[in-house]
Amino acid sequence: MTATRIRLYHKWFALITAIQLLIWLATGAYMVLMDIEFIRGKPLVNKANTAMYQVDTPAYSFTDFIEAHPDATDISLYAHQGTLYYRANIAGKLQRFSSKTGEVLPLLDKQQALDAAQRGYTGRAKFIGSAFIEQNAPSEIPARLIPVWQLTLDDAMHSTLYISAVTGQVVSARHDYWRLFDLMWMLHIMDYETRENVHNPLLTLMTSLALLTALFGIALSYISFRNQNREEPV
Amino acid sequence: MSLSTLRHTGTAGTKHSISLLLQTLHKWLGLIVGLQLLIWVVTGLAFNLIDERFLDANPYRTTDKTASPNTALAPTADLLQQYQAEGIIELKLTSVLSRAVYALTTTQQTRWFWADSLKPLSLTNTEILAIAKQSYSGSAELSTPQILSRETPFDANGPVAMLTAADEVGTRIYIDTASGAVLAHQNRQSDLKDLLFMLHFMDYAPDNGIGFNHLLVQVVSIATLLLGLSGIYILGHKFHQGQLSLPFLKRKIPKGKLALFTQAAQPLAEFTDLNGTYLESINRGRERLRTQCGGGGRCGLCKLRFVEQPPSPNDYDLDKLTATELAQGIRLGCQHEAHPGKLELATQAQHRDWSQSER
Structure with missing residues (x-):
């Protein structure tokens, strides 16, 4: 696969998954940063x-x-x-x-x-x-x-x-930080009803698309860092 | 043309440096935390797809039934008097192997006593084995209890005893020797679950229990959040530049052909399938125009000269091309949407690569 294709796919899959990826990253960051004992009151x-x-x-x-x-x-x-x-x-x-x-x-x-x-x-x-x-x-x-x-x-x-x-x-x-944590958990697992079913198909779909985004991103990372010192032809 | 180029350079100077800076940040963050992002996605998908039954720690765990003790109960007065200086919170009546037990919780700690004799609870290996058997519904033999010297993830009050069963999932039973409580069952299935959690939480020292409030995961999650935010900024920037227009929303491209010439103005090739950028249109099916970065505007290899009406340069053009090149109508092929028109190759190397790609 050419570098052009890899960049193209990374861009388009990123566009589809951008919002959910950001939600995962933001909610994940909140959950790891807040002390769970404090959250539990x-x-x-x-x-x-x-x-x-x-x-x-x-x-x-x-x-x-x-x-x-x-x-x-x-x-x-x-x-x-x-x-x-x-x-x-x-x-x-x-x-x-x-x-x-x-x-x-x-x-x-x-x-x-x-x-x-x-x-x-x-x-x-x-x-x-x-x-x-x-x-x-x-x-x-x-x-x-x-x-x-x-x-x-x-x-x-x-x-x-x-x-x-x-x-x-x-x-x-x-308290409010617990309530926010609960909301974050809901957004993280994409179960907007019971907030406990991690086996929902929406999560499967978005995670699969995110996997493609990440894989193309990693391929692009390789492309971006190879041959850095190669001279530019004039 | 040169006038508008200069004006563009002047006003876009600070703005374009932000998006270039963020793209560089995105690239480096991707290198550093990209693998962990992949691990998060893969383990997340595993949690989503693997049926709970295959991660179950308790396929052979009997449901707790607290059989009412049939032993006589000693009065509690002495016990309460003895420990009241520590502050009495609760005295629970439980049982171990059908023998009544008092669990006394003070502000300091919890202690267990046989309720018939008020002697501190202590268990022989035979009793520990019997407790384990009571909690186990499988048919395999249980090993003799082994007292663990290492730290365990359990909330145990005394030394932890482990017994293993030679069943098909390799059940392990953990018992708190201070209280006689069954702390947990574990097996190869739950080990897989723990491994997934370990990877998802980046807790590579899980002896005291798998946690997600440690510095490593906090730092990496913030770095990855920045990876995501910079990525979204770049997407927004690309959208702003018209590089993300959806096919069905796309402005009608006037039908026609793109004619490509050599530096010596000799006809080289013609393209009619104009979709995406010049680079994408020219490289469709084969890499005729060499690129290192794949169209990110960072390697500068795809520069082309517009014979007539060059598009106004964007920040990537301004970053990679000299003022002279810009004035000559040279632009990066990966940064502009393909339109019918006349273009020339801009470097000698492009001619070499082109003829190589034709072979």
Whole structure:
């Protein structure tokens, strides 16, 4: 193949793939440059803030609990606002129980959720919004986390903490950089609906065309760097 | 003509240097990161085309079933008292081989205890093997556990034990000896997946897990982004120069022929299939006019003299040709859309190459 053809093909395939190539490069650069722990909202919350340093022995023991709920799974005794509670999955439903009496406790109200969030939150911004979400989880959290309290913070990146309305534990922390990351991921894999299917035909098509662009580009690179010192005929 | 040439040179001086500079940048960036761009595209295509089943790490992994422990539970008071100075976060009830286990998480660390005796959890090789077997649905024999001394990508709290199965995918099972938890199954399929990720993320030291937040990939991704941006600028510039006009949008080229003459004004050849640049039209089917760069306006080998009405020179002409050449009506054949008219070869070497190409 002549150099003229290779340059021509590189030019035309580049024209077809230019926008998507730039999207891949820009979204890829964003994803590698942003610290993934920050994106996941880790620095917003410190689990250790809920810890208790003076523990009263629970009057209601694990043995009592298992006797009362033989089908329970994922049983744990956890610290929440200076008190120990049991949490367990019973018939697929997460519930909270008193560690004194073993009784089922109601969902957290707004104030309790705010108090729990305040304790776990590491920043200084004020909580400015709250919503109780029992069904139709927002797309930024998995549906299995509901019911949750969605608490919005007054900071530049619109941080939002999600508190389990059952346990009062922080189950998710989102902010604008996460939302942008999610959008970047969608653009990167070209699945504009579920944002998770990397096996879509549009991606196959554009990647194949990009492969041709890159291959002709590399061939052109060879052409451009060969015989550099050859004298120009006059 | 010379007047307009001079005017052109004067005003386009700074503007044309940007596009030439970006083309040089594009060329060098292509040399440096072109191969990685190719790796990104190829591994991306592999992720897109390879069915998940062929990259699956868990074809023989049983679904976790936490069988409720049938052992007696010791009271938790002592445990909580002993570690409360560290700050108690959570005490989980789990089980290992149907024996109840307490997992105590403080602000410092997580510790595991047999829930019947409150003794720290420790596992014999036989128990580790039994845990691995419980997680494995294949029929192959499992090896004895081997404690790994190297760093692992797993989030393990104690030494990691590895067991292998002689099945057709070469299953490897990893167990955290501190908690008895099955950390992962791996096999030759998942190794391929890891290799693809390693290449895509440029993480060539993946012992601590394959990551994409390291300096190498950050620098190369920015360089490649510049490769893309400069490429788009060049495309835009070419479009501006009329070198990207689509065939169906193309202005009608008046029908006629392009007559090419020698430097001595002797007829040399005629072309009627005028499509693309002069260089492309003349070289259609065979390289009659030699070029090194293939029409990028960088080698200057395709210069031709327009006998009548030369087109106004573009930045590549201005870069490669002398003022005298420009005044004589010499232009780069690769930079102008072919039209019917009269042209002459511009160098002796072109005559030699031409006669060689005819043989």
